[in-house]
Amino acid sequence: MISAPPPSASHPSALFTDLYQLTMMQGYHAQGLHTQEAVFDLYFRKLPFQGGFAVWAGLEAALDLLENLRFSEEDLGYLGSLGLFRPEFLTALGGWRFSGRVTAFREGRVVFAHEPLLTVTAPLWEAQLVETALLNTLNFQTLVATKAARCVLAAAASPHGGQVIEFGARRAQGPDGALSAARAAFVGGAVGSSNVEAGQRYGLPLTGTHAHAWVESFPDELSAFRAYAELYPDATTLLLDTVDTLRSGLPNALTVARELRARGFELRGVRLDSGDLAYLSCRVREALDAAGFPGVKIVASNDLSESVIASIIAEGGRVDVYGVGTQLVTAGGEGGGALGGVYKLAGLGGVPKMKLTGEPAKSSLPGEKRVWRGEGEDGSFVLDVLTLGEAPRAGQRVSDPTNPLRFSRLPGELSWQDAREVVLEGGRRTLPAETLPEAQARARADLARLPAGTRRALNPHLYRVGLGDDVAALRDRVAGELRAHAGA
Numbered sequence: 001m002i003s004a005p006p007p008s009a010s011h012p013s014a015l016f017t018d019l020y021q022l023t024m025m026q027g028y029h030a031q032g033l034h035t036q037e038a039v040f041d042l043y044f045r046k047l048p049f050q051g052g053f054a055v056w057a058g059l060e061a062a063l064d065l066l067e068n069l070r071f072s073e074e075d076l077g078y079l080g081s082l083g084l085f086r087p088e089f090l091t092a093l094g095g096w097r098f099s100g101r102v103t104a105f106r107e108g109r110v111v112f113a114h115e116p117l118l119t120v121t122a123p124l125w126e127a128q129l130v131e132t133a134l135l136n137t138l139n140f141q142t143l144v145a146t147k148a149a150r151c152v153l154a155a156a157a158s159p160h161g162g163q164v165i166e167f168g169a170r171r172a173q174g175p176d177g178a179l180s181a182a183r184a185a186f187v188g189g190a191v192g193s194s195n196v197e198a199g200q201r202y203g204l205p206l207t208g209t210h211a212h213a214w215v216e217s218f219p220d221e222l223s224a225f226r227a228y229a230e231l232y233p234d235a236t237t238l239l240l241d242t243v244d245t246l247r248s249g250l251p252n253a254l255t256v257a258r259e260l261r262a263r264g265f266e267l268r269g270v271r272l273d274s275g276d277l278a279y280l281s282c283r284v285r286e287a288l289d290a291a292g293f294p295g296v297k298i299v300a301s302n303d304l305s306e307s308v309i310a311s312i313i314a315e316g317g318r319v320d321v322y323g324v325g326t327q328l329v330t331a332g333g334e335g336g337g338a339l340g341g342v343y344k345l346a347g348l349g350g351v352p353k354m355k356l357t358g359e360p361a362k363s364s365l366p367g368e369k370r371v372w373r374g375e376g377e378d379g380s381f382v383l384d385v386l387t388l389g390e391a392p393r394a395g396q397r398v399s400d401p402t403n404p405l406r407f408s409r410l411p412g413e414l415s416w417q418d419a420r421e422v423v424l425e426g427g428r429r430t431l432p433a434e435t436l437p438e439a440q441a442r443a444r445a446d447l448a449r450l451p452a453g454t455r456r457a458l459n460p461h462l463y464r465v466g467l468g469d470d471v472a473a474l475r476d477r478v479a480g481e482l483r484a485h486a487g488a
C-alpha cells in the first residue's frame with residue numbers, strides 16, 4: 001500500500017443544466033419575474049438500499065459550483081446558436097452570478113427522507129438554473145457515501161476490526177463518476193482510493209497492491225513477489241491467487257516476508273481475490289501468525305458488497321481491509337443505482353408554494369422550514385422535526401410527512417438542535433471550505449449516534465421525520481387554496 005496528498009477541483013460549466021432551466025429563465029426575465037425571491041428545497045423521498053439512513057455528501061462541490069458559475073463568451077455564443085434565446089437575455093446572462101443563500105446540512109451528516117437537506121433562497125432565475133447541477137452532484141455523492149458507510153459498518157462489525165478502500169475506477173460510470181465516487185466513498189468512511197487523479201484532486205490517501213499481470217510477467221510467482229518487494233520494501237502487499245492461493249501464493253509470500261525481515265522491513269499485506277474469502281482469510285491468518293507475522297494485513301477483493309462483507313465476518317473471516325470496487329462506485333444492490341432527490345419550489349416573493357399531487361408522499365411542503373434534530377440524554381438521535389421556525393416543544397403534535405393521519409406527541413426529555421446552517425450568503429461561502437477528513441469524521445460521529453436498529457443493513461428501524469403543527473397547517477391551507485382555485 002502506498003500513500004499520498006492535495007490540490008483542488010475544476011469547476012463545471014454553467015451549461016451543465018437542462019435546457020428547460022434556460023428557457024424558463026428567459027421567460028422569467030421577459031416577464032420581469034426573475035428577481036422575485038424564490039425558496040427551493042432539495043430532498044429525497046426514499047432512502048437508498050432499503051436502508052435506515054443516508055450520508056449527506058457533495059456539499060463542498062455544490063458550493064464550489066455556486067460560487068463559480070459564470071457564462072463565458074463561448075457559452076453565450078453556443079446558446080445564441082440554438083436560435084431560442086433573445087439578445088437581451090444573452091446580454092443579461094453575460095453578467096450573471098449566483099447571489100443567493102444556501103442553508104444546508106454540513107457534509108457527512110446522516111439524513112433522512114422528506115427533510116429539506118439544502119434550501120436555496122435566491123432570485124428566481126438564479127435558483128432555477130442551478131437545480132440540475134445541484135441534484136446531479138448531491139444525489140450521486142450522497143448515494144455513494146451511503147453505500148460506503150454501509151460497507152464500513154459491515155466491516156466494523158468484525159471483532160478484529162476492518163477497513164474499506166475504494167477500487168472502483170475501472171467500473172464506474174465514466175471518469176467523472178469515478179472521481180466523485182472516490183470522494184464520496186471517503187466521506188462515507190472508506191480510508192483510501194486506488195484512483196490517482198482523485199488523490200491529486202481531493203487529497204485522498206492513495207492505496208494499492210499489484211495485479212495478476214505482475215505475477216504473469218515473471219517466470220514464476222516467487223520472482224515476481226521478490227521483485228515487487230525489492231522495489232517497495234516498506235509498502236508491499238502481495239496478491240496470492242494468480243497460481244493457487246494456499247499452495248503457491250501463501251508459501252511464496254511467507255518466503256518474501258522472511259527475506260524482507262532479514263533486511264529490516266516488514267511485509268505490509270497479502271491480497272485475496274478469489275474463492276471463499278472467509279475460509280481463505282482464516283487459513284492465511286493462521287499461517288501468517290504461526291510464522292511470526294501477525295502484523296501482515298489481509299486485504300480481500302472480488303465483487304465485494306456490504307452483504308458479502310457481512311457474510312465473511314459472520315463466518316469468522318479474518319480480513320483486515322476490504323477493497324470494494326463495482327458495488328461501491330455504482331452504488332449497486334437493491335434500492336441503489338440512483339438517489340431520487342428532488343428540488344421543489346417552497347416560496348416565491350414571500351408567498352408559500354407547493355406542488356400538489358394525488359399521492360400525498362409526492363406533494364411538496366410549502367414555506368421556509370427549519371429542520372430540528374431531537375437528541376436523547378445520551379446524545380443519540382431520536383427523530384427530526386420540521387417547523388416554520390420555533391424549536392419543537394414537549395407534547396407538541398407531529399405528523400408523518402407521507403400520511404397526515406399518522407401523528408404522535410413529542411416526548412419531553414429531548415434536546416433540539418437546529419440541524420442546518422447557512423453555508424452560502426450573497427453567493428459566497430460563509431464558512432471556510434472543509435477538508436474531506438472533517439466530513440468523514442462528522443459522518444462517523446453521526447453514525448455512532450444513530451440507534452443501532454437504524455444502522456442495521458437489513459429491515460432497519462425507520463427513523464422518524466415529523467412535521468410540526470405549523471408546517472402541516474400551512475400545507476393544508478396552501479393545498480386547500482390550490483384546490484379551491486382549480487375548482488377541485
Ligand SMILES: Nc1ncnc2c1ncn2[C@@H]1O[C@H](COP(=O)(O)OP(=O)(O)OP(=O)(O)O)[C@@H](O)[C@H]1O
Nearest residue numbers: 273274275276277278279302303304308311312315
Ligand atoms: N465467505 C463468503 N461469503 C459470501 N460471499 C463470498 C464469500 N467469499 C467470496 N464471496 C463472494 O462470492 C463471489 C465469488 O464469485 P466467483 O465464484 O465468481 O469468484 P471466484 O471464485 O473468485 O472466481 P473468479 O476467479 O472468476 O473471480 C464473489 O462475489 C465474492 O465476493
Ligand SMILES: O=P(O)(O)OC[C@H]1O[C@H](OP(=O)(O)OP(=O)(O)O)[C@H](O)[C@@H]1O
Nearest residue numbers: 167171273301302303304324325326327
Ligand atoms: O469490487 P470489484 O469490482 O471486484 O473491484 C476490484 C476488482 O478489480 C480487480 O480485478 P478485475 O475485476 O479487473 O479482474 P479479475 O476479476 O480478473 O480479478 C481486482 O482484482 C478486484 O477483484
Ligand SMILES: O=C(O)c1cccnc1
Nearest residue numbers: 167194207208209210323
Ligand atoms: O491496487 C489494487 O489492488 C487494485 C486496484 C484497483 C482494482 N483492484 C485492485
